[in-house]
Amino acid sequence: MLSWDLRQDALDIIMAGGSGHIGGDMSVLNALLALYKNHLRITPETTHDPDRDRFVLSKGHAMEAYYAVLCHQGFLDLEDVKARFNKCGSPYIGHPNNKLPGIEMNSGSLGHGLPVCVGMALAGKRDGRKYRVYTILGDGELAEGSVWEGAMAAGHYKLDNLCAVIDRNGLQISGSTEGVMGHEPLGARWESLGWHVLEVNGDSIAELDGAFSQAKSLKGKPTAIISRTTKGFGSPLMEGRAEWHHRLPTAEEYEAIKKDFQKGKEAAARE
Amino acid sequence: MNKIPNRRAICQTLLKHAATDKSIFALCSDSRGSASMSPFFERLPEQSVETGIAEQNLVSIAAGLAACGKKPYAFSPACFLAARSYEQAKVDCAYSGTNVKLIGISGGVSYGALGMSHHSAQDIAAMAALPNMRVYLPSDRFQTEKLIEALLQDEKPAYVRVGRNPVEDIYSEGACPFQLDKAAWLRGKGEAVRAAIIACGEMVRPALEAAEALAEAGISASVLDMYCVKPLDREAVLEAAGLADIVVAVEEHGPFGGLGSMVAQVVGECCPKRVKCLSLPDAPVITGTSAEVFEHYGLTGRGIAKTVKELLG
Numbered sequence: 001m002l003s004w005d006l007r008q009d010a011l012d013i014i015m016a017g018g019s020g021h022i023g024g025d026m027s028v029l030n031a032l033l034a035l036y037k038n039h040l041r042i043t044p045e046t047t048h049d050p051d052r053d054r055f056v057l058s059k060g061h062a063m064e065a066y067y068a069v070l071c072h073q074g075f076l077d078l079e080d081v082k083a084r085f086n087k088c089g090s091p092y093i094g095h096p097n098n099k100l101p102g103i104e105m106n107s108g109s110l111g112h113g114l115p116v117c118v119g120m121a122l123a124g125k126r127d128g129r130k131y132r133v134y135t136i137l138g139d140g141e142l143a144e145g146s147v148w149e150g151a152m153a154a155g156h157y158k159l160d161n162l163c164a165v166i167d168r169n170g171l172q173i174s175g176s177t178e179g180v181m182g183h184e185p186l187g188a189r190w191e192s193l194g195w196h197v198l199e200v201n202g203d204s205i206a207e208l209d210g211a212f213s214q215a216k217s218l219k220g221k222p223t224a225i226i227s228r229t230t231k232g233f234g235s236p237l238m239e240g241r242a243e244w245h246h247r248l249p250t251a252e253e254y255e256a257i258k259k260d261f262q263k264g265k266e267a268a269a270r271e
Numbered sequence: 272m273n274k275i276p277n278r279r280a281i282c283q284t285l286l287k288h289a290a291t292d293k294s295i296f297a298l299c300s301d302s303r304g305s306a307s308m309s310p311f312f313e314r315l316p317e318q319s320v321e322t323g324i325a326e327q328n329l330v331s332i333a334a335g336l337a338a339c340g341k342k343p344y345a346f347s348p349a350c351f352l353a354a355r356s357y358e359q360a361k362v363d364c365a366y367s368g369t370n371v372k373l374i375g376i377s378g379g380v381s382y383g384a385l386g387m388s389h390h391s392a393q394d395i396a397a398m399a400a401l402p403n404m405r406v407y408l409p410s411d412r413f414q415t416e417k418l419i420e421a422l423l424q425d426e427k428p429a430y431v432r433v434g435r436n437p438v439e440d441i442y443s444e445g446a447c448p449f450q451l452d453k454a455a456w457l458r459g460k461g462e463a464v465r466a467a468i469i470a471c472g473e474m475v476r477p478a479l480e481a482a483e484a485l486a487e488a489g490i491s492a493s494v495l496d497m498y499c500v501k502p503l504d505r506e507a508v509l510e511a512a513g514l515a516d517i518v519v520a521v522e523e524h525g526p527f528g529g530l531g532s533m534v535a536q537v538v539g540e541c542c543p544k545r546v547k548c549l550s551l552p553d554a555p556v557i558t559g560t561s562a563e564v565f566e567h568y569g570l571t572g573r574g575i576a577k578t579v580k581e582l583l584g
Contacts, residue, residue, distance in 0.1 A: 050340065098367055104338055106367040109358055115328045116363055119335020119343075126317055127339075146359075149328035156323075 002072070003033055003205060004265035007234050008258065009068035009078060015254060017064075017085035019094065023244040024138060025065035027169040027202070027229035031136055032057075032069045034208040035165075039216075040134060044074045047101050053131050054120045056105050058113020059138035059167060060095040061246070067092065075102035111144025113137060114164055118153045121162040121222075132216065136165040140172030143181045148193070154222040155194025162222040163215045164195075167202065169231035173245045190224040202227030235260035273412065273440045277433035278376050279307040280412035284419040285344060289315055295423070296336055296343040298322060300329040305435070306346035306376045326356040330373065334363035337370040342423065349375025349432050350382070353394035364428040365401040372422055373398075373430045378408075379473065379523035380556055380564045381435035387555040391432070396528025398430040399501040405429040405452075406501040408472030408522075413442040414498055417449035434473050434523075436561065441475055441496065452499045454507040458482050459493025459514075466492040466579045467515035469508065471500055471530050474521040474549075477565070480572025485579055492579065503533050505541075512542045517582050521549045521575060523565075547582055549575060 006029060014020030035055065036042075042052040057066050067085070071078035084090040091099055095108035105116055113135040121133040141147060154162050166186070174180050183189070187197040196218045200207040208227060215223035231245075232238025235257040249257055289295035289311070297311045298320040312319040320336070322329045326347050333343035345352070352375045353360070364371040375394055382389035399406045407422075407429060409415040415433060422429055441457070442448075448455055457479055459467075466485070470478035475496045482492040495511050497504060512518045518538055520531035531548025538546050549570060556564050565571050569578060 054339075105334070105369075106362060109362050111327075112331055112359065112362055115331030115359075116335040116338070118328070119332035119337075120339050121335075122320060122332065123336045123339035123341055146327040146331065149322075149325040150331065153322060153325070153328055153332065 001265055001268050003030055004234070004261050004268060006033060006068040006072055007261050009071065010064040011254070011257060011261070013064045013067050013082055013085050014248065016082040019086060019246065019248055020064040021061040021246045022064070022249070023171065023231040023238060023246070024059060024062040024167065024169070026233045026238065027231045028059065028062045028136060028167045029065040029068070030205045031165050031167065031202055031208055031227055032065055034205050034212060035134060036069050036073050038209055039212045041131070042102065044101060051129055051131050054104055054117065054133045056107065056113040056117050056135045057096050058107055058135045059110065059141055060107035063095055066096065070102055076100065110138065110141040111146035114147055115150035115153070117162055117164070118150050118157070118159065121154070121159040122157060124161050125157070125159065131161070133162045134165070136167055139166055139168045139170065139177050139183060140180065142166070142183050151190065151193045151195065158194070158220055159222045160219050163212070163225065164222065165225045165227050167229055168226050169229045171231040171240070171242045171245070173242065175242050186226055194221055196221045196223040197226060198223060199226045199228065202229035203233050234264050273437050275412050276307065276435065276437045277409060277412055277415040278435070280415040281374060281419055281433065282307045282311055284416045286311055286314065288423055289318055292342070293318060294340060294342050296320060296341045298329055298333050298343055298345045300324055300326050300347045302347050302376065305348065306374070308346055326351045327359050330356040330359035330371065331363050333371045334359070334367060334369040342370055344372045344374055346374045346376055348389065349378035349391035349394050350389050353391055353397050353430065357397055360398065360404065360430070361401050365403040368403060369428060370426040371428050373428070375430060375432040377435035378432035379434060380551065380561045383560045383564065384558050390556060392525040392551050394432060395500055395522070395524050395530065399528065399533070403428065404501070407431045407498055408500060409433065409498045410472060410475035410496050411438055411441040413440065413444065413447040414449060414496070417447055418498065421449070421451040432472065438473050439476050441479070452502050452504060454499065454504040455496040456507070457494040457496055459491065462491065462493060462514065464491040464493045464515050465583055466490065466517050466519055467495065467511035468492055468519045468521060468575065469495045469497050469511060469530065469534055470521040471497045473523055474570060477570060477572045477575055478521050481575035481579065484572055484576040488580070490579065490583065497530060500530050500533065503537065505537050508534055508537050509542050512538045512544050518544055518546045519549060519575065519579060520546065521570065523570065524550055526550045526553050545582065547578060549578060
């Protein structure tokens with residue numbers, strides 16, 4: 001139910017700001033929501049607590065979904081984000097800005113989040129702290145070599161306090177990921193670098209919750225959650241279509257997408 | 272002749288503090304030997320991180336450590352650190368504002384005959400172009416120690432370039448006046464001179480030698496050790512330029528975007544005067560040891576003095 005409201009919030013933020021990465025927003029929103037709502041130990045009051053869990057959105061372009069979740073969790077004010085997103089002089093830009101409460105690192109350029117999280121996880125290990133470190137990567141992002149430098153190091157240092165989610169929606173701006181640069185067998189690639197691998201249907205929050213819980217109990221290795229998702233999830237207008245990577249809906253499309261989200265919410269309520 | 276390279280002075284300084292300050296971390300990319308950091312890795316393994324030959328990872332991991340309160344010093348040859356991991360320096364350090372100190376070792380043409388892949392003649396320009404990134408090229412081991420001591424006290428990113436080989440001392444124990452981001456006057460402060468020579472890093476020694484040779488020939492010259500290339504000590508540049516007929520900047524770097532460019536920018540804007548930039552060429556340098564390379568391009572005391580004489584007619 002909640003996820004549908006947040007989809008609408010992300011859409012409204014995009015419409016207010018006049019741009020956004022709507023396709024990836026919709027595929028990654030469930031993972032962001034599950035993480036912030038049920039797993040990540042961080043609140044607006046604990047953003048500087050040394051024992052807080054850390055999160056870095058490596059696929060930083062999914063910022064509108066992240067705004068929706070950060071607003072819901074009380075880090076940011078939704079009306080303020082909508083009023084100022086993309087506006088001249090605004091702190092609400094199209095990628096994570098760590099001047100905002102709750103955002104640890106700036107990102108935007110791909111292939112940075114995982115190696116940064118390796119540093120965070122190493123710090124936690126060396127300090128004997130119990131916090132966990134999470135990052136979410138896009139699947140197109142996996143073509144960046146720096147991702148694999150980070151993956152290699154996480155395996156080498158056996159960082160079982162680190163969990164990386166791969167938003168496996170199968171599409172990137174030019175088309176299918178497998179057509180642009182293949183990643184399969186994806187799980188085997190991560191396993192070969194010393195990772196536990198879990199695969200879930202990432203369009204299901206329940207499945208994501210299960211994976212995040214399981215990851216906490218997996219010791220000796222970092223965990224990669226391959227979250228198989230649908231780009232543009234929630235509206236048949238957008239689902240599985242690469243052109244919705246960062247397309248701005250027309251007024252008509254907006255109404256259609258809004259209706260689809262409403263239907264999704266009603267269906268969820270019936271379940 | 273001093274036998275301690277600046278890189279070893281960094282290791283010694285960090286070791287002195289890291290035994291009690293457990294937040295000091297050293298990271299190497301299979302470069303602990305060339306960085307003279309093996310003693311640190313042996314004595315403080317819990318504060319050491321090896322990333323393998325992966326400079327992008329080196330810098331990002333350092334940024335992650337810094338985001339969790341550590342004071343990471345990331346060591347890698349300057350040629351790789353300022354190029355291969357440039358975007359990590361830009362995004363994870365400068366843009367995110369993490370307390371990462373990037374230490375470019377074997378800078379400039381230290382690697383001599385290994386060729387252009389191993390020379391860092393663009394690092395000053397590249398790093399100085401990043402907002403929120405500072406750039407330092409200390410001239411000798413004493414200044415290197417003072418610089419590291421000062422950098423340990425702040426929480427902002429910085430890039431430090433040192434050479435591979437020991438360099439003759441400029442200063443001495445107990446006689447190394449140092450103020451962070453303020454150039455050090457080595458000759459001619461407050462004096463009207465024919466030439467003001469502004470140098471950084473390993474070029475400070477030949478700049479001094481040039482001034483001495485010029486003095487013997489009856490030509491006065493001041494010398495400024497501009498170890499702080501960014502933020503450039505504009506006040507000192509203008510003071511030196513204002514009291515001289517010509518300004519000569521000397522650096523172990525390509526001709527664009529380095530110390531010479533910055534000095535010319537400031538002098539041109541505030542105190543127009545002839546500025547000569549002595550540097551490496553905009554081309555792969557000739558094959559040779561660093562001393563041979565310097566000789567070839569006139570980056571020696573004799574070469575600098577000759578240029579000054581020519582400029583003054």
